[in-house]
Amino acid sequence: MKAFASDNYSGIHPEILDAIQHANNSHEISYGADSFTNRANQLFESLFGPVKVLYAFNGTGANVIALKCCTLPFHSIVCTDSAHIHVDECGAPTQSTGCTLIPLPSHDGKLTPELIRPLLKTKGNVHHNQPKVISISQSTELGTVYSLQELKFLCDFAHTNDMYVHLDGARISNAVAALEVNFKTATVDCGIDIMSFGGTKNGLMIGEAVLIFNAELKKNAEFYQKQSAQLFSKNRFIAAQFIALLSNDLWFRMAFHANQMAHLLASEISFIPEIKITRPVDANAVFAIIPEKAIEPLQKIYPFYIWDENTMELRWMCSFDTTTEDIMNFVSALKHIIDPSRT
Numbered sequence: 001m002k003a004f005a006s007d008n009y010s011g012i013h014p015e016i017l018d019a020i021q022h023a024n025n026s027h028e029i030s031y032g033a034d035s036f037t038n039r040a041n042q043l044f045e046s047l048f049g050p051v052k053v054l055y056a057f058n059g060t061g062a063n064v065i066a067l068k069c070c071t072l073p074f075h076s077i078v079c080t081d082s083a084h085i086h087v088d089e090c091g092a093p094t095q096s097t098g099c100t101l102i103p104l105p106s107h108d109g110k111l112t113p114e115l116i117r118p119l120l121k122t123k124g125n126v127h128h129n130q131p132k133v134i135s136i137s138q139s140t141e142l143g144t145v146y147s148l149q150e151l152k153f154l155c156d157f158a159h160t161n162d163m164y165v166h167l168d169g170a171r172i173s174n175a176v177a178a179l180e181v182n183f184k185t186a187t188v189d190c191g192i193d194i195m196s197f198g199g200t201k202n203g204l205m206i207g208e209a210v211l212i213f214n215a216e217l218k219k220n221a222e223f224y225q226k227q228s229a230q231l232f233s234k235n236r237f238i239a240a241q242f243i244a245l246l247s248n249d250l251w252f253r254m255a256f257h258a259n260q261m262a263h264l265l266a267s268e269i270s271f272i273p274e275i276k277i278t279r280p281v282d283a284n285a286v287f288a289i290i291p292e293k294a295i296e297p298l299q300k301i302y303p304f305y306i307w308d309e310n311t312m313e314l315r316w317m318c319s320f321d322t323t324t325e326d327i328m329n330f331v332s333a334l335k336h337i338i339d340p341s342r343t
Ligand SMILES: Cc1ncc(COP(=O)(O)O)c(C=O)c1O
Pocket: 058, 059, 060, 061, 084, 085, 137, 140, 141, 168, 170, 171, 200
């Protein structure tokens, strides 16, 4: 089965699997004091500059640790109404931080200073949670990518107003590949304070990382990691995957390829009159509306999600292992289902 449902439907990249195997040859000190974790930390440092790195099993866990690092229970966290932390984490960020989330409507999945500014009226008022964190996703849940300038504006705005910026980077590799810059330029140089760095959606079996750039946020991070049940005693198996991911540009090769496949899909369907591509294709997601009667038959062959049940907007995600052939077969199935006389 080849699916377009999510980039976590894919398997493990062979180089990652080899890395896990390679880490299985000896005993190592547990809880992250091992040589693999040390090497992975060095690689992160070479790509981002000075950074504290903590590992996590999943993206929700990484977001929880990161948000704990920047908040006290009377704070609030600003995000979009499509943010994973708001929609898809079963309340874990609010439950574990004690903070409220302020989800703002955003047509393109992005936050701007203009959207956030009205919230600042409550700053200093003891009756209101205090806005402390701007949490953004890069690439966004709507498949868009913040430009460097948009990131800088947002970070400057946050810091001027005594706030931090958390970046949910479940798909940061796709965004950075799309921006054609390096990791540091796209994150810490824009002013990002802390981020969740995605692995699972880009070829790992299991593993995400929290990268802390702002020294103010480093102090209690290990305790939050442990208390969030994200400290892995055999961390070398997560770290080994990151070593492979961050070496020889594997992260880039996979993310760039997934993005290319999304662009191919968009261009192949752009000529089908019954299909409307609904959002910019900046990274590895394509959003579209197709004739409603075609949805179910197509899902039976190629699983994918209906993104919005009200508008019947669909989301198709491409992965590191999506092939040109997969796209062409998908497109011809789509054409055939919409109009069998045409193919
Ligand atoms: C934007 C974003 N953040 C975080 C995650 C991580 O989720 P999980 O906890 O399932 O690994 C996802 C996965 O869908 C995501 O899309």
